Amino acid sequence: MAQNNTLLTFTVRRNEPELIAPAKPTPRELKPLSDIDDQEGLRFQIPVIQFYRHDPKMRNKNPARVIREALAKVLVFYYPFAGRLKEGPAKKLMVDCSGEGVLFIEAEADVTLNQFGDALQPPFPCLEELLYDVPGSGGVLDSPLLLIQVTRLLCGGFIFALRLNHTMSDAPGLVQFMTALGEMAQGAPRPSILPVWQRELLFARVQPHVTCTHHEYDEVKDTKGTIIPLDDMAHRSFFFGPTEVAALRRFVPSSLQKCSTFEVLTACLWRCRTIALKPDPEEEMRIICIVNARAKFNPPLPKGYYGNGFAFPVAISRAGDLSTKPLGHALKLVMQAKNAVNDEYMRSLTDLMVIKGRPHFTVVRSYLVSDVTRAGFDAVDFGWGNAAYGGPAKGGVGAIPGVASFYIPFTNHKGETGIVLPICLPNAAMETFVKELNNMLAKGNNDQVLKEHNYNVLSRL
Known part of the structure; x- marks a missing residue:
């Protein structure tokens, strides 16, 4: 049986949540989501968590600061994430690319990675502390599209937790964004794979008609x-x-x-x-x-x-x-x-x-x-x-x-x-x-x- 790490308790100290905007000016525009994106079954927030071990060569680096700086830079390329969702006629969702930013929280916890046990898997103890639900941030409309918390651990490792409005991306899309964030945290001037919006590729046909069984x-x-x-x-x-x-x-x-x-x-x-x-x-x-x-x-x-x-x-x-x-x-x-x-x-x-x-x-x-x-x-x-x-x-x-x-x-x-x-x-x-x-x-x-x-x-x- 997996180690029952749900019994583990620890204290997390968080800085005040802040909004991270793109590092440079980005286009102010209204971008419709696709007709796959905005279905009712995707209108919720999905949480992801990453555990990282201590690396001696990074001992003088604060992962929260590194990621925070990279986040502002990567949002220049992924600027729709810094906007807010609006709903138009017929429940159509669109992103108001306002540049307001994504929520970011720096934190530290009095626990080591080893205390979570060898079997790192859901459910994780104190998840609500590692990915803090900032009051008023969890809605679908007019709310931040991303929330990121970086929690430093006593051992020198850290936890990166993220909450995504699922209408914006699926797992491959989110991994693409996170990979770009990681590349820029390591000094890359731009993502190795540039983001493609083109949500119109998944718009309904001009004369919509259902041809398959669903x-x-x-x-x-x-x-x-x-x-x-x-x-x-x-x-x-x-x-x-x-x-x-x-x-x-x-x-x-x-x-x-x-x-x-x-x-x-x-x-x-x-x-x-x-x-x-x-x-x-x-x-x-x-x-x-x-x-x-x-x-x-x-x-x-x-x-x-x-x-x-x-x-x-x-x-x-x-x-x-x-x-x-x-x-x-x-x-x-x-x-x-x-x-x-x-x-x-x-x-x-x-x-x-x-x-x-x-x-x-x-x-x-x-x-x-x-x-x-x-x-x-x-x-x-x-x-x-x-x-x-x-x-x-x-x-x-x-x-x-x-x-x-x-x-x-x-x-x-x-x-x-x-x-x-x-x-x-x-x-x-x-x-x-x-x-x-x-x-x-x-x-x-x-x-x-x-x-x-x-x-x-x-x-x-």
């Missing part, structure tokens, strides 16, 4: 009260290394052998979670896979584009089928949903947003998964090397807890690289989930390693 935006009524209550919830993280993935792949039929690790894990999660929740067998269960569509466009989105470029395709099955049929049933549906995303699917999606008023994806009997294992958060370097941990600050996606998870890259204490999957379920359901998952691993792999660990993936962290 079940992720179905209007589904919660007729049986199946939205999960948020009290009495259990949070656990599961590690899937080579042994666990190999065990699950033994359930994959020959016709689906080309499936990715993400698809296998998603099918397994969907099946085990459904069994754990014990829904009516006739209920419709959904799993939503975030698919990066940048390369799906024809032509692909240009290098440097930092807007949202993904879709929410959904796989749907009866609960009874998910619970009783082999894993291949769920896996085939997941693969089909992902493979449906192409250029026409994305064009149809932008049109649907305009026609239907930018709806939220349905959360009724849905679970959403997002793979950030290759996003590159951990490779962001401000001069202190790569992050000891870089990525989501919380285990779940979006503003709705308990209905989503990130897939996070992780190396355990044995040096095994794999994926950590944080899960949030009601306590009773979590016990069933663990049992079902352990049973699958036991049947799929007779390896002595799993026997020694009582088939419990939790102990492999």
Whole structure:
């Protein structure tokens, strides 16, 4: 099991929050977001956190000051981030490039990086202290689009925490910005990849028309009260290394052998979670896979584009089928949903947003998964090397807890690289989930390693 660092407590002393404006004058203009950016399901703030170790060659450098100076410089290139969102007719969002700046907080904490333990992963202790919610700053409209807090640690390391208005960027776009910030913190005169706005590439067509099926935006009524209550919830993280993935792949039929690790894990999660929740067998269960569509466009989105470029395709099955049929049933549906995303699917999606008023994806009997294992958060370097941990600050996606998870890259204490999957379920359901998952691993792999660990993936962290 992961070290329970949530019991760790410490004190954070913060300077007053300040607004950092671009270092040079920038264009004052109104820039519309794309019709993918401004959908209802992205109108929230998403937190990211990076942990950095002490570097002796940087001992005379204050990371907060280094990053603060670089931030003013990088905002000359990414000046829309220094503006504020406005809403026009038909809920259309646009950036007023006012140059007001992004929020920045310098802080220090009486704790060392080692005290967080070897297993750096969400949930993190005292997150609300490491990423302070400045009063009045958390809205979507007329609020800062970025909030950054740099917290120095007793050991000489530091924590970089960031909160982003998700309508502005997705994970690849945010990593692009953070990488540019890191480059300029190390003295570069400009980012190696220059930012590309061009949100008009993802505007709806002149005569919008939906040509594909988009079940992720179905209007589904919660007729049986199946939205999960948020009290009495259990949070656990599961590690899937080579042994666990190999065990699950033994359930994959020959016709689906080309499936990715993400698809296998998603099918397994969907099946085990459904069994754990014990829904009516006739209920419709959904799993939503975030698919990066940048390369799906024809032509692909240009290098440097930092807007949202993904879709929410959904796989749907009866609960009874998910619970009783082999894993291949769920896996085939997941693969089909992902493979449906192409250029026409994305064009149809932008049109649907305009026609239907930018709806939220349905959360009724849905679970959403997002793979950030290759996003590159951990490779962001401000001069202190790569992050000891870089990525989501919380285990779940979006503003709705308990209905989503990130897939996070992780190396355990044995040096095994794999994926950590944080899960949030009601306590009773979590016990069933663990049992079902352990049973699958036991049947799929007779390896002595799993026997020694009582088939419990939790102990492999």
